[in-house]
Amino acid sequence: MIAVTALPDIDAAADDIIEAFAALLAETGRPLLDLPDLLAAWDAADPGWAGTGAGRLRLSDALDRLEAAGVVELPSRRGARWESALPRLPLRIAIPANRRMPARALDPAGEPWVPALAWAGAWIRGARPPQRLRLALAAINRWLASTMGRAVPAVCREERSLDIFDDEKMLASLAGTALFGAGRLTLDVLACEAPVGGIRVARVADAGPVLILENKATFDSAWRGLRASMAVGAPPGYAAVVFGGGDQAASLVADLVVFEALVGVRPSRFEYAGDIDVAGVSAAAAFIDTARSAGLRAGPALPLWQALGAATPAGEDLTGDPRERRAAVDAASRLGLPDVVAERLKERVRVPQERLDRTRLADVSWWTPSA
Incomplete structure (x- = not known):
């Protein structure tokens, strides 16, 4: 609900x-x-x-x-x-x-369903679901078929959604539909799980840099990677990870000012990373500017921005008008974001942060600061 x-x-x-x-x-x-x-x-x-x-x-x-x-x-x-x-x-x-381009209604007899979706053909014929659900089920089926015969590591729901649909929000929007339920789809079948992050912060060490992430799935994958790295004796790089919530990140600054008292972590600086689109870069600028105005050391998490800029876009960026896009390009330059970020903005494409999924963030060596 x-x-x-x-x-x-x-x-x-x-x-x-x-x-x-x-x-x-x-x-x-x-x-x-x-x-x-x-x-x-x-x-x-x-x-x-x-x-x-x-x-x-x-x-x-x-x-x-x-x-x-x-x-x-x-x-x-x-x-x-x-x-x-x-x-x-x-x-x-x-x-x-x-x-997406409109298509004829999916014929269940024409789709070779994988064993996990053996129920799908009869369900489509009996329930006559709308085309949106038919096409979603077909996309899931084809993704499952492409993974047969190999172990698929578990990732966050939004990260898997990008794998299947090239849309990080699609699986969440389908969760309450007739596709999911007893005897039908589950997140386990798709080797994914809903991200945690309701309390917004994961404590990793007593002191050090703090990472602020725009999206809940990336927050979930990042703290898991840091914890796993610590379990084998590696330094954590970040002392804590915070789920920023996009536009809400700037409103967290008052809490970050008293972060040590609240969480028991002594922050040396705050680093931010988010989506590459007009809204994501605007949120980064708002957070960093607000944090600096409050006397905090704050800046972008450059390796994460660089890696995201090199990832595959997920379609057209509709998050800003031309004036907002120009402002975001200027902000990317002012904040010292990698050049590829401004290039993506000028191309009018969006790259969701979930492209850097749990398997990618499991190797913390490339995205965390040196101890």
Whole structure:
């Protein structure tokens, strides 16, 4: 179930309304949707509040919930692509599932299902699921087929999602659908697990540099790599890892100022790494600038940015408008990020941090500071 944000004196929309809204967005077939069409879809899904201020509040909450589930992508909240009226609504959203070319409905008889998905053909014929689920199941099937006969190391869910779909959020968005459940798909079948990170910090040593990571999956993989390295006698490199949460990272600075008192780790400096896209570089700049203003030693985790820049992009970057993109390119230069970061920004492609998965981060020698 998607987490619900509390609304003042107004009930948040029920899950079935949110699901109907998501289905309407997907049925448009459009990868980008402007606000008038967004409002029309919401009024159709939530007609009891159509055209009211309360309806806008419910829509704002619904968009936050769908963004958390990976169903939609919202513009950077620091940018200009939002209405000025409250509650602020985005002028345009992205619908990742609609970026792919439409295809004919998948014929279950034409797909050679792997043993782990032997149930899939009969399920498709009987349940007649929407095309989105059919295509997702086919992509999973083909990935499983490509891995048969070899041991596949476990990674985080978002990292596996990139492997299968070239979209780090897709598996999380499928978790609550009919694909998953008793006798069907599990994360174990896909050799992955949901990342931890609700408490946002992993303590590794008493003192040293602290790494701030934008995404929960990378946070989970990083602290595991550091712990495993320590278990064989290697110095940890980082004394702690913090899940920054993208745009939220700058708001953590007040806690980082008293980090030793809170966590028992004496930080020598703070290093940040995130996605390579307009939103990710903007979040890095906001965090580093805020931290420095608070008197903290802060900068980018350069090896992680360099490695991510060399990784395969995951499609077009829709996280910023031209003005925001120029600002992000300038910020990349000002922060001293590797040249490849600015090159990716200028190419208008995005490289999710999850490209550096658990297997890659298990070797800590290339991405941690020298002791």
